[in-house]
Amino acid sequence: MGAVLTAALSAVVLPASAASAAESPAAAGTVDTATARSFGRLADAVLTQRTAALLDNNEQSVRRAAPLAEKNVRLSAGQTRTEDTALSTLRTRKARLAALGEAYTSADTRVAVDRIRVEAGHATVQATETTTLTYKKIRGDEPATTGFQAHHRLSFAATADGKWQLTGLTSTDDGPLAVNEPATSRVATARTTALPEATPAAISKPSQPQTKPAGSYNYAAMASYAEKYWQNYNPAYRKFNEAGGDCTNFVSQSLKAGGWANKSGDAEDYRSWWYDTSYQSTSWVGTNEWSWFTLDAKRATNLANVYYMGVGDVMQMDFDKDGSKDHTMIVTYRSSSGVPYLTYHSVNTYRKSVASIIASYPNSLYYAYRI
Known part of the structure; x- marks a missing residue:
């Protein structure tokens, strides 16, 4: 099965006839329905191929997608080289995961495909990827699957x-890379602070897993x-995907569901933590502010190792x-052998192992909080 085209094609300026569009799409500033579907199938093929590079069994157990070239749509020479590099990077990540x-x-x-815009011989496609991967039972206590939704911008000429x-092909999400997204370099900027760190x-x-002791919150509810x-x-909460990311907002919601109580105060004061129908504290949605509040209010302590985390x-x-913390x-799950699995927004992700995140970001800093 090919890509699912969910965009309302009114987002694409359709030509008077398919024949005229096929003759000169750049001049007409249009694409016909068949070309729009080809855009989606090519996106599906590229991203499916990236996912396949991570699989343990010779990349065969993945849904077969459309080929990387169709009658009227294909990869440019430069993008072909980019994808070759991406696949090599992902195979290295697979080896790191295996280790x-x-x-x-x-x-x-x-x-x-969510949206297509065509202008002056260039088409921009906004697309949503939904991927599910099945964990190999190496220890026997892994969850069944992990999954994520990622958003992409594709440029066609x-x-x-x-x-x-x-x-x-560019990811438009904040937060950690999806497991099938090749890493790109980031430029560090200096920052100093006297706030709780x-x-x-x-x-x-x-060598030995650490068991989480009983606490005062409902961790299963979280x-x-x-x-x-x-x-x-959850429609009861505002979304912040377009305002720096929704990750901390989502974690705050989960903590509240498990018993965290509001702490009143000025919205800009990190020592407060609250959400109401019209606004919220910066510590509810801000990554650094959440950390400052949590440590100052003694809602959590730092753990010495990420593998010590529990549900x-x-x-x-x-x-x-x-x-400056970023995510x-x-x-939401911990295997009996002591591997934590994380769930989060921006990229929307379900039960991704801490090992998978480390494999993608081996040189980043990690902070673990015992709630």
Whole structure:
């Protein structure tokens, strides 16, 4: 099955006839329905191929997608080289995952086209990828699957012979990379602060797992909430995907579901933590502010190792080690051998192992919070 085209084609300026559009799409500033579907199928093929590079069994147990070239749409030479590099990077990530004790046996990647814009011989396609991977039972206590939704922008250029070439594919999400997204370099910027600071955690797996002691919150309720709303957002809360990311907002919701109480105060004061129908504290939605509040209010303590986390605990990351935390996640599953699995927004992700995140970001800083 090819890509699922969910966009209302009114978003595409359709030509008077398919024949005129096929003759010169760049001149007409249009694409016909067949070309729009070809855009979607090519996006599906590229992203499915990336997912396949992570699989343990010779990349065979993945849904077969459309070929990387069709009659009227194909990869440019430059994008072909980019994808070759991406696949090499992902195979290296697969090897790193294997060294950490994780592998995937099968996968399913689907792409839905959300919007297409055509102007002056260039087409921009906004698309949503939904991927599910099946964990290989190496220890026997892994969850069944992990999954995520990711958003992409694809750039196409019209050629002189009336065809289209894919010239660029970019993730539009904040937060950690999807597991099938090749890493890109980040530029660190210096930052200093006198505010409460978390202690980074080690990322090597300890020889003995650590059991989380009983606490005063309902950790199962936190996990249940996160796993219910990781993909379909709770309409009772505002979304912040277009305002820096929704990750900390989502974790705050999960913590509240498990018993965290509001703490009143000025919205800009990190020592307060609350949400109401019209506004919220910065600590509810801000990654650094959440950490400052949590440590100052003694709602959590830092753990020495990310593998010590249990259900309901929280992990944050500083991608480029610039002193500013970039992302917040909550543990919703922990295997009997001591591997935490995290669920989060921006990219919407379900039960991704800490090992998988470390494999993608081996040089980042990690912060583990015992809630």
